[in-house]
Amino acid sequence: MAKDIKIAVRGLHKIFGARPQAMMTHVNNGVGKADLLEHHGHVLGLQDINVEMRAGETTVIMGLSGSGKSTLIRHLNRLIEPTVGEIAVDGEDVMKLGPAAVRELRRKTMSMVFQKFALLPHETVLANTMLAPAIGGTDRDKARKDAEYWLDRVGLGGQGVQYPSQLSGGMQQRVGIARALTANTEVMLMDEAYSALDPLIRTDMQDLLLDLQRELHKTVVFITHDLDESLKLADHLVILKDGAVVQQGEPQEILLNPADPYIEDFVSDINRARVLRVRSIMSPRGSVTGEFLGEVDENDNLETLIARSGGDTTKNFKVLRDGAVVGDLEMTNLVKALVPRVSSTAEMGERVL
Amino acid sequence: MAFYDGIFDALGLRSWCDQGEGEGVLSMAELLARTNQTEADTSGFPFPSLDNLADACPAIIQTRDLTTGLENGFLAIKDTMKIVLDPITQPLSWMLDGALVLFTTLPWWMMIPVLVALTWWASRSRTVTALVAFTFLFLAFIDHYTFAIQTLSIVAVCTFISVLFGVPIGIAMSKKDRLQRALLPLLDLLQTLPSFVYLIPLIFLFSVTESKLYGIAIILYAIVPIIRLTDLGIRLVDRDVVEAADAFGMTGRQKLVKVELPLALPNIMAGLNQTIMMSLAMVVIASLVSAPGLGVLVLRGIRNLELGVGLVAGLGIVLLAVILDRVSKAALNRVNTGQSAGGH
Numbered sequence: 001m002a003k004d005i006k007i008a009v010r011g012l013h014k015i016f017g018a019r020p021q022a023m024m025t026h027v028n029n030g031v032g033k034a035d036l037l038e039h040h041g042h043v044l045g046l047q048d049i050n051v052e053m054r055a056g057e058t059t060v061i062m063g064l065s066g067s068g069k070s071t072l073i074r075h076l077n078r079l080i081e082p083t084v085g086e087i088a089v090d091g092e093d094v095m096k097l098g099p100a101a102v103r104e105l106r107r108k109t110m111s112m113v114f115q116k117f118a119l120l121p122h123e124t125v126l127a128n129t130m131l132a133p134a135i136g137g138t139d140r141d142k143a144r145k146d147a148e149y150w151l152d153r154v155g156l157g158g159q160g161v162q163y164p165s166q167l168s169g170g171m172q173q174r175v176g177i178a179r180a181l182t183a184n185t186e187v188m189l190m191d192e193a194y195s196a197l198d199p200l201i202r203t204d205m206q207d208l209l210l211d212l213q214r215e216l217h218k219t220v221v222f223i224t225h226d227l228d229e230s231l232k233l234a235d236h237l238v239i240l241k242d243g244a245v246v247q248q249g250e251p252q253e254i255l256l257n258p259a260d261p262y263i264e265d266f267v268s269d270i271n272r273a274r275v276l277r278v279r280s281i282m283s284p285r286g287s288v289t290g291e292f293l294g295e296v297d298e299n300d301n302l303e304t305l306i307a308r309s310g311g312d313t314t315k316n317f318k319v320l321r322d323g324a325v326v327g328d329l330e331m332t333n334l335v336k337a338l339v340p341r342v343s344s345t346a347e348m349g350e351r352v353l
Numbered sequence: 354m355a356f357y358d359g360i361f362d363a364l365g366l367r368s369w370c371d372q373g374e375g376e377g378v379l380s381m382a383e384l385l386a387r388t389n390q391t392e393a394d395t396s397g398f399p400f401p402s403l404d405n406l407a408d409a410c411p412a413i414i415q416t417r418d419l420t421t422g423l424e425n426g427f428l429a430i431k432d433t434m435k436i437v438l439d440p441i442t443q444p445l446s447w448m449l450d451g452a453l454v455l456f457t458t459l460p461w462w463m464m465i466p467v468l469v470a471l472t473w474w475a476s477r478s479r480t481v482t483a484l485v486a487f488t489f490l491f492l493a494f495i496d497h498y499t500f501a502i503q504t505l506s507i508v509a510v511c512t513f514i515s516v517l518f519g520v521p522i523g524i525a526m527s528k529k530d531r532l533q534r535a536l537l538p539l540l541d542l543l544q545t546l547p548s549f550v551y552l553i554p555l556i557f558l559f560s561v562t563e564s565k566l567y568g569i570a571i572i573l574y575a576i577v578p579i580i581r582l583t584d585l586g587i588r589l590v591d592r593d594v595v596e597a598a599d600a601f602g603m604t605g606r607q608k609l610v611k612v613e614l615p616l617a618l619p620n621i622m623a624g625l626n627q628t629i630m631m632s633l634a635m636v637v638i639a640s641l642v643s644a645p646g647l648g649v650l651v652l653r654g655i656r657n658l659e660l661g662v663g664l665v666a667g668l669g670i671v672l673l674a675v676i677l678d679r680v681s682k683a684a685l686n687r688v689n690t691g692q693s694a695g696g697h
Contacts, residue, residue, distance in 0.1 A: 079599055106602035118597035122615045132601050183601065 004055045006219040012049040012085030017042030020083045045071045047244040056217035060230040063240035069223045077110045111183035115192035117172045119164040126160030132183030150178040170201035187219045231275045252280040268340045273302040281337045282319045288328035357409035370410035442565045449564040456506035465489045476683030488672045504646030511632040515576040523583025567639035574635045578627030586620030622685040
């Protein structure tokens with residue numbers, strides 16, 4: 001299913017400091033982040049980022065704090081200017097836009113949800129939700145109707161007259177999401193949108209996003225430091241470390257084939273059975289002989305399958321896609337997939353936390 | 354023989370020094386010394402001040418030349434400044450005079466209800482409104498109503514002008530760090546310079562009969578807090594909210610009107626409160642240069658040693674200060690609660 005590339009980031013660098021352009025030569029000559037800070041007093045925020053974000057997909061950018069993920073997302077709508085690099089939205093180079101065109105881009109193409117909600121405290125929830133149409137000068141009645149619809153959709157129907165400070169954190173972020181949805185943009189940028197929420201509410205909000213996504217098919221760029229969250233939401237996962245992309249691809253792929261020790265460390269702690277899906281470990285159709293216990297959908301996770309098999313590893317299953325058989329599955333392969341690849345550095349006893 | 358003669362001789366500056374001999378103005382000490390036929394005190398080791406050096410070397414200026422020089426310099430540019438400043442500041446005179454006429458010609462039975470109604474509109478507080486009504490009735494009862502209303506009219510005009518100029522200056526300062534760095538020392542200066550010092554150059558520039566003379570003095574003193582707190586208020590606006598405004602494509606003007614000014618309003622109102630109090634403080638001093646109002650009575654108390662007159666007028670000023678403070682604070686509280694709407 002080849003989808004159009006909505007946002008393409010090519011060769012993006014960001015250097016913080018007094019003379020970022022001059023530092024580019026050092027970076028091109030292979031000076032690393034630590035050396036640049038120590039010898040030249042500049043911070044290498046982002047280094048040679050190349051990411052393609054497809055229309056209708058959720059691209060999750062994951063990294064620990066300081067990895068540059070929030071800096072990266074702010075480049076997409078030019079809240080931060082890159083030192084060098086290209087950002088194309090629908091094939092158009094955003095870097096060539098003037099101030100008015102950038103405002104237009106922010107109004108029409110990209111809305112944003114913030115970690116700290118960033119609602120206007122002196123406006124009601126409804127007025128906050130209507131922010132984008134109010135800025136653009138759209139018809140007030142229509143804007144009001146849209147805002148009320150989206151408030152209803154995120155579960156805040158009838159709360160429009162309240163002020164943000166009267167709502168809980170989770171509800172405030174629902175307002176933030178309704179505000180972004182009312183902007184009616186194709187792209188939604190979510191900057192650690194759920195990081196400030198407690199775990200139960202966070203799960204609710206993740207489900208809300210998945211629900212909305214199933215229907216709206218927006219291009220979502222989601223920033224998080226939480227691996228479980230990124231595996232749950234991502235169609236495409238980008239892992240950042242020290243301002244550089246360590247690995248990107250489909251989450252299942254990254255989980256099964258971590259590219260370096262850093263990611264192996266990362267993925268070693270998660271519940272693999274819940275994240276891995278049947279399609280990632282199935283064999284070609286007809287390659288397995290023996291007794292078939294039943295049929296499973298290719299998108300079922302392994303946890304479901306283990307429950308189905310009752311823990312019996314001698315059994316095999318037929319794998320279905322939209323009701324048609326596309327492959328076979330051996331339970332022994334399932335067990336192998338559950339074994340985490342132990343970090344190579346950990347084996348050498350040099351594991352650095 | 355003055356103490357420093359030898360030094361100038363040793364440096365070979367004697368001929369240069371003596372060029373100016375006889376031209377220098379005599380100091381009082383020298384005159385006394387001449388009449389008494391005694392040398393000025395040369396014992397000990399005098400500090401090498403201008404006067405002492407001038408004793409030994411007449412070519413060096415005396416300290417009083419410094420002050421006369423400043424004065425002459427100011428007088429030299431005075432006429433040019435007057436040509437520029439006079440028309441610019443003329444509207445201030447009109448406003449002050451107009452307000453004064455308006456406030457004093459309206460009969461008390463119209464003025465007091467209007468003031469009470471304004472208080473209710475600004476504060477929505479029964480106690481504050483009652484306090485205002487009581488204060489004016491009391492001042493009228495002791496025959497100080499006209500003086501109080503004159504003072505109030507001056508404070509009102511000067512506060513209005515201060516807000517009119519102070520808020521935009523504060524906004525500009527919050528946007529431009531360089532402007533802030535340039536203006537802060539000036540604001541410090543205006544705040545610390547003794548208020549009498551403003552009056553001296555102003556008296557030279559404008560006639561004492563013009564009301565803008567005291568108007569300018571009051572505004573220069575009272576405009577500082579509103580500038581400072583507007584600047585501070587806008588700088589303290591939550592950066593996340595400002596970023597959100599940017600991310601949704603607000604223009605600079607939209608951001609200012611819809612985000613920054615509303616969120617800075619509590620601080621701006623605090624600045625307004627300070628500005629009102631400072632104009633009231635200055636209005637008394639300004640009575641030295643013909644500002645009417647309660648200050649005139651205080652001045653009469655000092656000049657004629659009329660203790661009772663001065664004290665009662667002082668009490669009137671205190672009462673005015675209290676109600677102005679309470680009304681502006683009540684308005685500030687209303688803004689605060691309106692904004693957090695049930696507490697953060």
